[in-house]
Amino acid sequence: MNRTIPKKQQHITCFSAFNHMRITRLGSMSPCCFSTENKVWSKEKGLHDYWFNGLNMEYQELFLESKFHAGCGVCKKRIEQNIIPPLNEYDWNIEDRMQGVANISYPKILEFEISNLCNMECPMCFGHLSSKHAANRDKHVDWGVNLFDDDKNLDHLIEELKEFIPYLEQIRFVGGEPLAHKGMFKIAKVVADIKPELKLQVCTNGSVYNKKVERLCKENNVQFSFSVDTVIPEEYHKIRIGGKYEQTYSNIDKFRNLVGKDNININTTLMNINAENIIKVFEYSLNNSYSLFVNTYAREGRVKMDVPDSFGLDMNAPDWGLHLVPFDIKCKVIKQIKEFLKQDLTNNYITELNKVIKLLS
Numbered sequence: 001m002n003r004t005i006p007k008k009q010q011h012i013t014c015f016s017a018f019n020h021m022r023i024t025r026l027g028s029m030s031p032c033c034f035s036t037e038n039k040v041w042s043k044e045k046g047l048h049d050y051w052f053n054g055l056n057m058e059y060q061e062l063f064l065e066s067k068f069h070a071g072c073g074v075c076k077k078r079i080e081q082n083i084i085p086p087l088n089e090y091d092w093n094i095e096d097r098m099q100g101v102a103n104i105s106y107p108k109i110l111e112f113e114i115s116n117l118c119n120m121e122c123p124m125c126f127g128h129l130s131s132k133h134a135a136n137r138d139k140h141v142d143w144g145v146n147l148f149d150d151d152k153n154l155d156h157l158i159e160e161l162k163e164f165i166p167y168l169e170q171i172r173f174v175g176g177e178p179l180a181h182k183g184m185f186k187i188a189k190v191v192a193d194i195k196p197e198l199k200l201q202v203c204t205n206g207s208v209y210n211k212k213v214e215r216l217c218k219e220n221n222v223q224f225s226f227s228v229d230t231v232i233p234e235e236y237h238k239i240r241i242g243g244k245y246e247q248t249y250s251n252i253d254k255f256r257n258l259v260g261k262d263n264i265n266i267n268t269t270l271m272n273i274n275a276e277n278i279i280k281v282f283e284y285s286l287n288n289s290y291s292l293f294v295n296t297y298a299r300e301g302r303v304k305m306d307v308p309d310s311f312g313l314d315m316n317a318p319d320w321g322l323h324l325v326p327f328d329i330k331c332k333v334i335k336q337i338k339e340f341l342k343q344d345l346t347n348n349y350i351t352e353l354n355k356v357i358k359l360l361s
Contacts (some may be wrong), residue, residue: 001343002084002088003088003091004088004091005091005092005097009097009098011066012063012064012066012101013062013063013066013067013068013072013087014031014032014063014068014072014075014090015063015087015088015090015093015100015101015299016031016032016035016059016087016090016093016099017031017059017063018060018063018097018100019093019094019097019099019100019107019108019109020032020090020093020108020109020110020111020122021047021050021051021053021056021107021109021110021111022035022108022110022111022112022113023041023047023110023111023112023113023142023157024113025042025113025115025116025146025147025148025176025259026144026145026146026147027039027040027042027116027147027148028040028041029041029047029050029055029056029061030055030071031056031095032086032090032111032304033086033111033113033174034072034074034075035059035069035071036070036071036073036074037069037334038055038071039054041147041154041157042142044155046156047157047160047163047165048155048159048160051106051107052104052210054242060138064080067139067305068112070346072087074086075087078347079138081326083296084136084355084358084359085292085295086171086287086296089287091195093108093109094108094109094169099117103118103190104169105167106164106167107164107167107312108167108168108169108170109168109169109171109172109223110164110168110169110170110171110172111164111171111172111174111175112171112172112174112177112182112184113129113174113175113176114148114174114175114178114181114184115131115146115148115149115175115176115178115181115183116130116131116134116143116146116175116176116178117131117146117149117175117176117177117180117206118130118131118132118175118176118177118299119132119134119177119205119207119208119242120132120177120205120207120241120242120243121133121137121241121242121321122239122240122242123238123239123241123317123318124239124269124271124297124317124318124320126138126214127139127143128143129175129176130176132175133240137317140361148183149183154182154183154186158182158187158190161187161190162194163188165190165191165194165195165198166194166195168195168198169198170198170199170200170201171187171191171198171200172200172201172202172212173200173201173202173203173204174203175203176206177204177205177208178202178203178204178212179202179204179208179213180208184202184315185212186214188200188216188219189219190340191218191220192219196219196220196221197221198220198221199221199222199223200216200220200221200222200223201222201223201224201225202222202223202224202225203225203227203267204224204226204227204239205226205227205228205240205243205245205321206226206227206228206248206249206251206252206255207242207243207244207248207251208251209251209254214258217255217258217259218258220261222259223259223263223264223265224255224263224264224265225265225266225267225293225321226248226252226255226264226265226266226267227267227268227269227272228248228249228252228266228267228268228281228330229268229271229281230268230274230280230281230283231249231277231280231284232277232280233245234272235273235274235277236248238273238325239271239274251272251292252264255298256288261288261289261290262289264288264290264291265290265291265292265293265294266281266285266290266291266293267292267295268281268282268294268295269295269296269297270294270296270297270322270356270359270360271297271320271322272319272320272321272322272324272325273318273320275322275325275329275330275333275360276325276329276332276333277335278333278356279336279337279340282337282340282352282353283340286343286345286349287343291346291348292348292352293352293356294359295324296355296359297320297321322359322360327358330354330360330361333360334357334360334361335359337353337356338357340353341353341354342344
């Protein structure tokens with residue numbers, strides 16, 4: 001699994017359930033976005049019940065015994081396929097990863113998939129995460145109701161969050177497009193009142209910039225992760241359907257002026273369509289002193305039809321898997337990366353560059 005934490009800590013299968021809680025737009029609560037066993041939020045049994053009395057304790061107990069939970073199928077399969085599993089990323093979720101193992105404590109990170117409201121139709125995405133896809137290409141699927149579009153549900157959740165906020169180190173907002181949803185701003189206001197230093201990490205496509213966003217940046221401790229995938233205009237418009245290349249990169253500059261370069265991260269998914277020019281994403285990020293993260297693309301479980309629990313989508317979504325990258329292109333990119341690695345780079349860049357080499361090898 002290529003885990004890089006100390007050997008004496010690797011008996012813990014995964015650290016997600018000890019410091020991380022995820023809530024989806026449907027109210028599903030689980031340790032991470034890859035977990036398939038979850039508990040649905042309700043006003044009667046919400047965050048506290050899930051974390052201290054419910055399903056999360058089951059995950060913790062199995063992880064302590066070096067076992068996987070039934071909901072950990074994605075990581076198990078990737079390990080079998082010799083693909084880096086998501087659990088490796090949760091090894092580095094917080095600085096003191098053993099704190100939650102040694103003591104019963106509140107989560108340190110809350111990840112909130114607030115809604116599927118989104119203004120783009122990226123082909124590799126699907127209706128669960130994009131309202132545009134849900135209304136168009138994937139409209140034949142019932143994607144369920146965004147639970148927290150309802151003001152009463154949202155307000156009840158916010159009241160629950162007040163118990164957790166003092167202990168949190170970070171709230172991560174994902175979507176959809178979080179900056180297009182009212183709930184993110186309501187939660188941010190409560191955070192500013194209770195614990196203004198609490199880091200809010202917002203995963204955004206970079207298309208939304210307005211007065212509310214400016215106020216958020218001024219009142220909260222915000223970090224932005226921009227999902228852009230490429231710096232090549234032609235590739236951008238093939239991937240980010242509905243986005244405007246110049247506007248997006250202009251907005252990133254505006255965000256940088258408000259929150260500083262240290263609070264900007266470039267989040268890219270390595271796929272067949274952008275693999276040949278991926279080194280340019282590293283160059284752009286390095287030139288602007290941004291951190292960078294490379295996602296592992298996996299079509300399975302999102303848009304592939306012959307896999308159970310894949311939401312029954314048709315095959316309109318393209319297969320942009322790395323198995324389609326020609327061998328000569330893989331060799332060229334790996335050579336570019338090895339040359340790039342000769343520079344004086346931070347650990348972040350070294351780790352992500354080596355990840356790309358492994359994914360293309």
